[in-house]
Amino acid sequence: MPATGVQVTYNIPSVEIFDRDLEAVKAESGQEVKVYYESRRNVWGEMLLTILPFALIIGVWLLIMRNMSRGSAGAGGGIFNVGKAKAQMFDKDSTVKTTFKDVAGLEEAKVEIMEVVEFLRNPQKYKDLGGKIPKGVLLVGPPGTGKTLLAKAVAGEANVPFFSISGSDFVEMFVGVGASRVRDLFRQAKEKAPCIVFIDEIDAIGRARSRNVGFSSNDERENTLNQLLTEMDGFGTNSGVIVLAATNRADILDKALMRAGRFDRQIEVGLPELNERREIFDVHLRGLKLAPDLDRDFLAKQTPGFSGADIANVCNEAALIAARKSKNFIDKQDFLDAIDRIVGGLERKSVIITPEEKRMIAFHEAGHATVSWKLENANPLLKVTIIPRGKALGAAWYLPDERHLTTREQFMDEMAAALGGRASELINFNKLSTGAMNDLEKVTKAAYAMVAYYGMGSKTGNISYYDSTGQNDMSFTKPYSEKTAQEIDYEVRTIIDEAMEMAKKTLEDNREGLTRLAELLLEREVIFTEDVERILGKRKKDVEAGKPSAGEKTAEAGQTVSGEKSSPETGESISGIGNHVA
Template sequence: MWPIAIGVMALVWIVTLTNLSSRPADTTLSYSQFLADADAHQVKDITLQSNGTATGTLTNGHTYTTTVPVQLAGSSLLDRLQADNVVINAKASSSSSGSQVLSWVLILAPLVLIIWLWRRLYRGATSQVQGVMGVGKSKAKVFDAEHPQTTFADVAGYEGAKAEIAEVVDFLRQPDRYRRAGAIAPRGVLMVGPPGTGKTLLARAVAGEAAVPFLSVAGSSFVEMFVGVGAARVRDLFAEARKRAPAIVFVDEIDALGGRRMGGGAAVSNDEREQTLNQLLSEMDGFDPAEGIVVLAATNRPDVLDPALLRPGRFDRQVVIPLPTLAERNAILAVHCKSKQLAEDVDLDVVARGTPGFSGADLANLANEAAIAAVRDSREVITADDFDTARDRILLGRREGSNVLLPSEKHAVAVHEAGHALIAALSPHADPVAKVTILPAGQTLGVTEQLPLVERHLHGEDYLTETLAVRLGGRAAELVELGQGSTGAANDLADATELAVKMVREFGLSPILGPVGYPQGGSAFLGARGDQLSSRPYAEATQAAIDTEVARLVREAEQQAVGLLEAHQGKLRQLAALLVEHETIDGPAVYRLLGVQPPSEQPAGTTVAPHGPSPVRQPAAHRTHPTGAGGPTDGAQPREGHDTP
């Protein structure tokens, strides 16, 4: 409305100026000149006011203004004007228009002020009453079918998940089609997956694709300080959905609402959260279940949800949104790079290969960090080096200059990383070397990166054994070239020990312990390693056997690495010298130094197996071997090597 009001004011101003410019000019005459013009019959009429002011019109059409002395404004003047055929008018004196406006302002201003204060107080009181009386109202946001924002085209990958969710949307659009086949609409669809995989984005795409109302609410919005508010808001949410049925209700982070209830006979009748959960259970599939309403929920904590919420009839479907595969990462990167200028050397397939374990949010952050790196160099075009810099920044931290290391430390880090790279290049089943650097980043002093040619879903014993040797390659290089170990291998030792424990305790790869498995606990969707076993389900003798086998595996891997490096000690020294000189070397340079052919690309589908937990903590397709930043400092004890993402 503001542009319209400004336009109207401008139009009125223009019309006023036009009228003023079209009016004849007003002439001010002295009293003597006025009498002369009257005697010459040039005055057409006159209007006399009691204060002596006189106005009128001349015979030429112009208006005039003059002042008649009060002592001379008698009958003689009137007779003279009548003799000159002047039309005489009389007008009582009145205040000016400005004074009239001021008078009205003084009269109306107190009244307007009182009305404004009254309305303000009334609105404040009304909002307070509504805040108390409307505390049980649902805080759901309603998206109607006329306002789509995101569609399935904006969600790259996850075709299976999109098909399952789109089927629910199609059921609400065409219920008769499914009713003729005897199909019943699912009551709820639960999307489960790690953080950042796009569960909420899929829900927004459903809101854009569905031709039905979409109600979105967060699970934490049902929590309030007043007793019974959560259950009231659940009732109000479903009441609003029934008015708009068929409709979709989306509850984000449902674990804040549907957590597992207490058991063991505890007195929980006054537990506010459980009352809210009970109301949700009854609304979804209780005595009076909602018809034509599908509940769509998302969580990354499915292990804490109440079993009654997960049974058929409530959440009939559980759609797992896993971390994206190589092809899906490529498609996601293409979406996030659509508005960016990429150089010719940027290959999104290579970038996708270098980012296994990245979620959709991580890939969006990667593309943004690459753009920031380009802007930092005063460029608008993003290059492949910008993506490498962004990936290192996300995985390792900010890159430091090489001047933070002493010359002796720089040589030791170069030997350490050269050992990792040589063992990886000489091991036939290990992942190929992609890059070796001794530039410090974050809490690491150097990094050896390995990128496989294909994504692995199944890991053989030979691959795991060589992976142990690669992880201990840095320590082995220190023993061969420097004659002693250092604190820089602390992180490698921890990772190698963890992998060996998994091989013995979970994968059954120990001939002494046999084919038994004691998996480590923890949720697979939290992105963490999980909690340690609270109570060991095996005897102390079994634990001793596990410790013995773990030590054997790690010791044999170290001996294997030392043997390879002693056989190629000259190449080790050359690679360390190159690292000291250039600080960063790519993978092909390592293979050229060894005189071996880099691994060729394997055909897709060489390993076919269902998705399972990776045998190592880091993503199997992208492994770094950083040199820890440990070492005595200011008389302190040697620090352990720092873990990296």
């Protein structure tokens, strides 16, 4: 390269193109241009392109490991902690404020649970007498009766660590995770012993193992159950760890899980009785602005068969209804409307009913009212309405007796009352409608229960095919022969026909009262106990017991009964126009 003269450095994209363009310039200018070619490498660029992919891979890997290390502090965090138990731990410094004072009713259950808590607080008192702490307590009962609430109260009362986990938290798509979480849960519990482990909805992992054989069996679930059985009463010891579990499906639990030594105690948490419902109302009415004259005993009487969750829903619904009406406090009528709303469904004011249909519905409901009023063993009638509510176009409301035994006579009277609507249609219109579908469903189930479960059939005799263990749920065959099945069908048909004849005879004997009730229903759309008593007279059972009439009780309470809003009481709907199908 020359040391003098004009020097130009140029980065060319292509040598061939540059040479062609240079020759053209030389020919045009007539000057000679010396060209020196030099090849250079972009070392730093090449290094960057080489290192950058590896740097990105290492950075992503470090980020993942950092997040995993953060997650290891909490249960279930990170991929390597998938086998860790997701139990939530509460201790004496936790924020659980629920105590046994917040659990109304359930006195027997609270005594049993409180004894377990007392053992953990003062174990020496029991050990001095040679007593051993129970390993497991199983809470069994229908949904909404307060099983989980009772466990929360234990967490609030106990001065020991309390681990809470759901049965579904053990189930995972990865093989071996459930068993690993069970081991980790009991490892944590042993470190905190004495303590309580609460497993909610234990049927998610405790289902009987033999029931799934050959039918989409879940080995992972069975492995989880096996590990739970081993931890509760295996070769190792879990001193000071009490397992508290809740389920509403105790019949499907594995027998090995239910035996003594694992769950030593089974506590039945059933539907509340009258006094217990009063206590539950006291709990849920604490934060509500109530009318001064609200009778809580009255509310308890109007909610037979309601669980604690249902009563909480009634109180909340009553508050919403009162707020919707811009009231300053919640009165009795708001609670009655709330019960109607929960039991019967939302009132449907937009339903268009023809006069012919409305008349048939009125006679249908009057038939229910007449038969149930005249038959001695039928449930006491409280209200009859032809206002559409929910899926029903009308309903007869009763207050069922809270009894534990039911006789054949009571079955027959109640079935006759349920068939009173269809019998009234036949007597007054000589027609059948789809309105009795719900009644027929209830009557059929009751008749089959009488014959197949309670041994009340005249031909089948004292035989029950009810399986309380639930072992025959997966069976493809019935536990009786075809001939016996025919006899059961014949018995059921005979019982239903007998109940239908009872309903027809009762309506024929009280034809005038039936017509007056139906006309009153067409006029008011709602009638009450006082109206039925005025037309049909006092019930035979009330006359024998010397009870005051409904009108006398209403007069004493200073109430009126003209119109729907002045209803003194309401109850649970167990009969009425059912789903209408074309």
